[in-house]
Amino acid sequence: MLKTVALIVVPNFSIFEFGTACEVFGIDRSGRGGTVPAFDFRICTPQPGNVPLKSGLSMNVSLGLEATADADLVIMAPYGRDDDVPESVLEALRAADARGAWVMSICSGAFALARAGLLDGRRCTTHWHYSGELSASYPAAQVDENVLYVQDGNIITSAGTAAGIDACLHLVRVELGANVAASIARDMVVPPHRDGGQAQYIDRPMPKCGSAPMEALLRMMVSELDKEHSVNDLAARLHMSPRTFARKFRAETGATPAAWLNSQRVLRAQELLETSDLNIEEVARQSGFGHPVLLRHHFAKVLDTSPQSYRRAFRGQLAEAV
Structure with missing residues (x-):
């Protein structure tokens, strides 16, 4: 059962997508008379201390990656450049996958899962803006830019912003049932369910041609x-x-x-x-x-x-x- 959730952040992580996971799993709603459990929610980073955000702010994170060791779900928050992710993060993601835990990425967090080899031969997605780069950089991954989120086994990848909420609620529904997911969604004032296969609304620019x-x-x-x-x-x-x-x-x-x-x-x-x-x-x-x-x-x-x-x-x- 889904009880412990570890959210990994690295320098230049995006605060909005980070906040979607915090909103779903980081708020104790157990005392509101419903069936929603209190999750053991942990925010962790490779080097505890002040971690800079993409917005220019910083956040003090006290937990290291050992917080992922027994987590039922490990979430990779989106971040800046792909080379900003140290090997220790990739090892934590691989270890979570190896023991059968859920592993999720939000937006560009999919690049870390791909670098760890977790997307090889799997269907996955990310924000449409990054899908071409993800596909080119990791050809073994089966990238689908036209969906909100994808579950392939124990791996869940999602597109940007609100799609991260959809992916989190999808996992809650799978693990804890539709009533719990609906209660969290109602508290957040968001739709309780958007199917992962729903298309991202994308605005493709005119392609550049060699001719x-x-x-x-x-x-x-x-x-x-x-x-x-x-x-x-x-x-x-x-x-x-x-x-x-x-x-x-x-x-x-x-x-x-x-x-x-x-x-x-x-x-x-x-x-x-x-x-x-x-x-x-x-x-x-x-x-x-x-x-x-x-x-x-x-x-x-x-x-x-x-x-x-x-x-x-x-x-x-x-x-x-x-």
Whole structure:
């Protein structure tokens, strides 16, 4: 049963994500008449003393990594550069995994788990901003940037900020039941459950290309999302055969022309839903999908939500009926 929780911090750790774990596990709610137990919550660091935060503040941490030795859950807080994590932290994470304890990372804390070898062959996630770097630096890890959190065996990784809360509550629900998780969530005034497979809301910038003509072509496609762009037409613009073009396009963008174009249309629809009062028909037209049914289909496929739900989340009472 989940009783003892150790949270590891290293220099330049992020206070908000650190605070999410403290809020779930570090507050004694046992005397409030419910079923929530009091966790033995420990904050520890490789060298006890003042530990600087990313914000410029510092925190006095009195416990060393021995506090992780018997913890049921060891959490790695997010931090600055990957080389800021000493070997002693990696050893503590490996030891926790070896004895079957839960090991969790929040946001960029996943890099420490990867350096320790705990993500080799496992599905994992981190904030979408870092997912490419994590995947490139640790190719044995199966990085999925499009989810809030992932549980693979006894390892849980999560995206940034609020996704850390979701991951913590998920573990509480697994170990202690839905009622305990709901009680903690109610006290925090947050949703008691968001499925880990729900998509992160991400704003991908225009990819940099090794070829100036290809980059110009991508910008043209984005500026004309409401038009059809066949592989033959696109290839002709760059004076390539369709087969050569398709191969080079995937090499530059990581996707087929059709998939890349649809992703850009979804991004455009997100922007319109967030910033305009256009109805769903006009959003579908301006984003290049043409029909609301296609917009809904691709929204569900890419973001695992509906245009209406997305608009409500980002516009609140300003949302139009979709």
